[in-house]
Amino acid sequence: MPDELTHNEIAEQLLRSKAIDFEAVAKFVADLGPDLVTRDPGLHGVVIGRPSVIACMLTAHDLNAVVGALGRVAQVNRVLEAEHGA
Secondary structure (H helix, E strand, O other), X not given: OOOOOOHHHHXXXXXXXXXXXXXXXXXXXXXXXXXXXXXXXXXXXXXXXXXXXXXXXXXXHHHHHHHHXXXXXXXXXXXXXXXXXX
């Protein structure tokens, strides 16, 4: 048995645990969505995908801070790879 869990194993355990009620998430989005569209300046969403499930309630400013930071990390990584011939 490997010492580390894979993303698939974690996702499978999460689904088996029923820790996320997907119907409740859908109802929450459906109920709140119209107010968010008409009354809130933020960018909101629920992202569900393999191998991770991420629930995000970020303002546009916060999202830009996160995505912008990830973009800078990717740029640094490309520079380091180029310097080391990766």
